[in-house]
Amino acid sequence: MANTVKMTVNGKAVSGDVEARTLLVQFLRENLGLTGTHVGCDTSQCGACVVHVDGQSVKSCTLLAVQANGSKVTTIEGLAPAGGDLHPMQAxxxxxxxxxxxxxxxxMVMSAVDLGKRNKAPSEQEVREWLEGNICRCxxxxxxxKAVMAGCRAMAAGPAKAAAAKGGDDD
Ligand code: FES
Ligand code: FES
Structure with a gap:
């Protein structure tokens, strides 16, 4: 049976008909064409699907689209303004x-941005613990x-100081 869901995705009001079992990640990728949100597993372990729902990082394969009805969702496509600079974490x-x-x-970036909103200068250990749910094979x-530590500092510094914060501890 189809259910109509409505939500705000990357600042735009969207709606669509989904099955009760449709996952949020499927709605984003298949209904809205936002394929920057990836699916890397079927066990909710990899974190490739992380988006923000009402400002918090969430594995979008663990949420039904109907559960996100009425929410504000941000995907990687909505992190930086179209045609503008990269978000400090992307940079x-x-x-x-x-x-x-x-x-x-x-x-990784969506999880890291959530960390940056909570912790202006996380330690290496804090970053590693925060990213426990994100797997990288490469x-x-x-x-x-290193990128997440620098990105959090750049977020805290704001756009004007981001350029200064990103240097200094690279290889
Ligand atoms: S697709 Fe792997 S955790 Fe969501
Ligand atoms: S899986 Fe992380 S860069 Fe390839």
Whole structure:
């Protein structure tokens, strides 16, 4: 049976008919074409599907679309303004080589932005613990952790100081 869901995704009001079993990640990818949110497992372990729902990072494969009805959802596509600068966390991933194939990256970045909103200067240990639910098969995590630490500092510094905060501890 179809259910109509309505939500705000990346600042736009959207709606669609979904089955009761449709996952939020399926709604985002298949109904809205927002394929930056990835599916890397069927066990809710990889974190490639992380988006923000009402400001909190959530694995979008663990939520039904109907459960997100009425919510504000942000995906990787909505993190930076269209045609504008990268979000400071995206810029930090680029600067610190925090990705290789990039498959895990949208989920990593969305998780990391949530951390940056809670902790202006997380330690390496805090970053590693926060990213426990995000799996990367390529990088060995070292540069991801550096990127997240720098990205959180850049978020705290604000756009004007982001450029200064991103330098200094790269290889
Ligand atoms: S797709 Fe792997 S945790 Fe959601
Ligand atoms: S960069 Fe390839 S899975 Fe993380």
């Amino acid at each position: 930090a991933f680029r600067e610190h080589h925090g990705l290789q194939c990039g498959f895990c990256t949208p989920g 990088t060995g995590y070292h540069n991801i952790v």
